[in-house]
Amino acid sequence: MCVMFVLVALGLVVRLFYLQIQNNEHFSTRSLENRIKIEPLVPARGLIFSRNGMLIAGNSTSLSLVAIPEKIDDMKASLARLGEKLGFDQGQLEQSLISSKGKSFEKHVLKANLTEKEAAIFAANRFQFPGVSVIPNSSRYYPLGEEMAHVLGYVGRIRSEELKDLDEANYRGTRLIGKTGIERSLEPLLHGTSGYQRVEVNAEGRVIRVVERRASIPGENIQLTIDADLQREAFKALSDKVGAIVAIDPNNGEILVAMSNPSFDPNLFVNGITQKQYDALIYSKDRGLFNRFLRGQYPPGSTIKPIVALGALEAGIKRHDVNVFCPGFFRLTEDGRPYRCWAKEGHGNVNMTASIVRSCDVYYYSLAKKFGIQGLHDSLTLFGLGEKTGVNLPGEKAGLVPSVDWKREKLGKSWYKGETLISGIGQGFMLATPMQLAYATSILASKGDAKTPHLFRAPKHNFLNEINLPQSDSATVVLKNQNNWDLVREAMVQVVHGRSGTARSSKLANGIIFAGKTGTAQVSSVDRELELQPDEIPVHLRDHSLFVGYAPAENPAIAIAVVIENGGSGSRVAAPIAKRVVDKFFAGKSKILTSRNK
Amino acid sequence: MITLLSILNRRVDLPLAGGLAVLCVLGLVVLFSASGESTGVFISQAIRIGIGIFVMLSIAQLPPSALLRIGPILYVSGILLLITVAFWGDGQGARRWIDLGYIRFQPSEILKLAVPIVIAAIVSNRSLPPSARGLLLCVLVIFVPVILIYLQPDLGTAILVALSGLIIIFLGGISWRIIRYSSFLLCCFAPVAWYFIRDYQKQRILTLFAPERDPLGAGYHIIQSKIAIGSGGTYGKGWLNGTQSHLEFLPERATDFIFAVYCEEFGFVGVLVLFMAYALVVIRSISHFI
CATH class of the missing domain: 3.90.1310.10 (Penicillin-binding protein 2a (Domain 2))
Known part of the structure; x- marks a missing residue:
């Protein structure tokens, strides 16, 4: 009995000695870990x-x-x-x-x-x-x-x-x-x-x-490089219209305005949006979540004409002072189908300048026929069309500049000559985002000194290298004949300032010279086939209204692209919106200048 | 003063009383720490100790023959209460409690006392060593309440009651041969028993041998109390300074796990003091038999 008792007691003491003396360090650490939490x-x-x-x-x-959850029983x-x-x-x-x-x-x-x-x-x-x-x-x-x-x-x-x-x-x-x-x-x-x-x-x-x-x-x-005042002006200018505005400083690629309308309230997403709110955004007709300036791909229409003209001049397709006669249509062959100019009655004799000022389609049909789709493709690609601009925003779309190879690869079909013609006026397969149009315009404005569009201002320290900010001088368009820049620019100035210019009612305030180009991109061919009045066409089939431009024409400080979905004529809808934003831009500048002078 | 001591010495076993006193004081001291320095718990425990001493002194006045007569009455009423509990008892999951309005108590507690008294009565009435018939009666007396308690279910108390009876038989002078055979049978029965005990009981046994199996679940208490004991070291972290208990890592620290609290705060030295006090009590208690 006594032996058993002593054995049990000894066993306990030995065990406790083992735990408390022998392994004290181990258990001390564990008790410390227990109460210390990171x-x-x-x-x-x-x-x-x-x-x-x-x-x-x-x-x-x-x-x-x-x-x-662990602390909750039920x-x-x-x-x-x-x-x-x-x-x-x-x-x-x-x-x-x-x-x-x-x-x-x-x-x-x-x-x-x-x-x-x-x-x-x-x-x-x-x-x-x-x-x-x-x-x-x-x-x-x-x-x-x-x-x-x-x-x-x-x-x-x-x-x-x-x-x-x-x-x-x-x-x-x-x-x-x-x-x-x-x-x-x-x-x-x-x-x-x-x-x-x-x-x-x-x-x-x-x-x-x-x-x-x-x-x-x-x-x-x-x-950011975004000018909040200008952005607000763009927001107001778009108001109930569906579309996008991008404005870039062509000297450095800084994006001044990037507005897509309709928009949405980002505050809704921060703490979890309700299903109802989300459905309202997703299923709304105009899809406010859709970023139109970055991901909206539109036929660029006539806004590419200055670039096509420049490419043709450089390639020696046609001298700038050689006329093309526009009877209101163009035929590939004697008895082929007619490709119509937007002006039914025709423009008569048109040279390169007039073709831009009055936006003659027939001039570009004839140019495209000689230039070929590859020539068109190469000159448009030089201005960044058909590829992402590299602006540091997720999800950018690349647009599309078609070619014979592209069509064979993607559609498995051969290229038709007629498709070359309509590519010459920015229709057919061709697509561009408002960001691309603004970038291409900024390259025109800076005479080829391409600066990748970006959204961040020059940082105090160069932490931006860590996130692979695209190089600012990513590409340069070099012309054999520098005069060609001036020829195209002069034509674009005439678009706004000439008597017959398509954007003649969108001159800037304070006599600042505005160079631009309107575009009216066809969504459907109903209007031309049925010869309907613009307001007789269903809204979703109406033409997209576009405008690109830069100002001042000498030493440009801003390049802008405006796209209004189903807005109709470029000169009547997109151009005045561009004017309003650019006016605001210079109003802000002159305020600074006048306050400095005081 | 000296006369008072000598009078006391004649009536009271002073070393035994001293050992018990040390244990009671240590218990109160640790309980105060383990209960989160609650004076309420401290005072009610002190009152219970007082009541216990009073009851102990009262029973000590009874001659053993009186105890022998009370034993069977206690035993029978205990069994009846156990049956009552089985039908009308209280408790979450297991039915163990009888609610008398003011106090709740477990009838199995009565059997802890009644079983050894009844066994002692049976054994002392016959010649020693006990005969086979006497042994059979003892086994019956032990296992009727044990099975009732086990069905509550309360395996722990069932085992305690069984042991309290078996130890009396052992002290009654049973032959080593029977002890050997029954231990052998018990070992053989163990694997079979495994199929009869409930899942949570299996879990407890598994956890006892390998607490790290489920450190945040079943093994949590054992692991945390081992940490408490081990981190106490030689001299302990000091009274009221045990981090395991005061930061509430030790659950149930004012009841079953109070030993871990004691080890954490008073260390190995404190454990030795506690064991010596227990040894004193146990040795003085059994010294009359040897």
Whole structure:
């Protein structure tokens, strides 16, 4: 009996000696680990400013309702009571719990952006909801809303698919990530570097004190090249029209305006858009989420005529002072079908200048016939058409400049001569984005000194190298005969300032010389076949209205492209909108000049 | 003073009382720490100790013959209560409690006392060593309540009640041969028993041998208490300074896991003091038999 007792006691003492003396270090460490937890410190997202220093993307603090699933015994009942108390939809709470990343002992967002009232109601009833709490977190807001939506894009909650491509350590505490626009393309810069703090916690996970702390490094503040005032003017000028405006400084490629209309409120996306709101955006007729200046591909129509003319001059297809007679149509062969000029009655004798000023189609049919599709293709490609401009925004479309090879490869069909003719006036297969049209125009304006369009101002330090900012002098168009630049420019000036110019009613204020080219791109051939009046044609079949231009004609400071979907005539719709934006641009400039003079 | 001590010495076993006193004081001290420095818990425990001492002194006044008569009454009423509990009892999952309005108690507690008294009565009435018939009666007396308690289900208490009876038989002078055979049978029965015990009971046994199997679930308590014990070291972290308990990593620290709290705060030295106090109590208790 005694022996047994001694043996048991000895066994216990030996075991305790083993645990407490022999392995003390091991267990001490583990007890320390137990109460010390590492928490991520989320960096403040970089702010985004406009060219003139206006805040266009900022941070705000919002309250979120979060749950730690592990601490909740009956999740369904808990959510049901929460929904009842705070007036939330239980299904939606469940949905956000399911879609949120993280493990069962981490905090999951049930509802972001609580109102003060909701937070107060919860605080008063908190005891009923173990495992649920309200935490403050940084949120994003876009003060200019719709005006900047397509440039900035927006941030939204990180989805689990996105987590795979992220540096997990740096995003441990991050809730929002750039989804589109600048917010996405500059995500690495805007996000910053996560810090951490070592905190002492109890088993509930409540922080008792901070042991060690490494602060996070906030994201870079970014200044855009977008002129917020000009952007607003573009927004107003478009008002109820569907279309896009892009304006570029041809001297450096800085994008002054990039507006797509209709737009949307990016603030809706930050804290989770409701299905109803999303459906409203998605199924709206004019698709406000669609970025028209970047992804809208339109037949460029007559806006490419200056470039085609320049290419033909360079290739020696036709001297600029040789006339073509326009009877209102063109035939490939004696008894072939007629290719019509937009002016039914014809333009009579037309030289290169007149062909641009009056936008004669027949002149370009005849030019295209001689030039061939390859010649057209090569000269248009030189001005960046048919390929992405390289502007640092996600999802840019490349447009299309057709060729014989392209058609054989993509459509498996051979090329027809008639297709060459309509390519000469920017119709047929040809497509371009407003961004491309503005870029091509900026190359015309700078006489070939191509600067890749970009959205960021020259940074204080060269962090932009890290994100592969496209080289600014990516391409140069070199002409054998420099005079050809002046010939085309003079013709484009006449478009606005000449007596018979198609944009003669869109002259700029203060006598600033505006060089431009209108375009009326055919969507359907009904109008010409049936000879209907413009307002007799259904809206979605009406022509797209286009205008490209730059000013001042000597030493250009702005190049602009305007596309209005189904707007009708370029001279009547797109050109006045371009004038309004460019006028605003110079009004701002002269204000600075006059205030300097004072 | 000296006379008071000598009077006490005649009536009371002073080393035994000293050992018990040390244990009671240590218990109160650790409980205060483990309960999160709750004076309420401390005071109610002190009152219970007081009641316990009073009951102990009262029973000590009874001659053993009186105990022998009370034993069967306790035993029978205990069995009846166990049956009552099986039909009308309280408790989450297991039905163990009888609610008397003011107090709730477990009838199995009565059997912890009644079984050894009844066994002692049976054994002392016959010649020693006990006969086969006597042994059979003892086994019956032990296993009727044990099975009832096991069905509650409360395996732990069932085993305790069984042991309290078996130890009396052992002390009654049973032959080593029977002990050997029954231990052998018990070992053979163990694998069969595995199929009769419930899943959570299996879990507990598995967890006992390999707590790291499920560190956040079944093994959590054992792992956390091992950390508490081990991190105490030689001298402990000091009274009220145990991080494992005060930061609430140790669950149930004011009840089953209070030993871990003690080890964490008072270390190996404290454990030795505690064991010596227990040894004193046990040795003084059984010294009359040897």
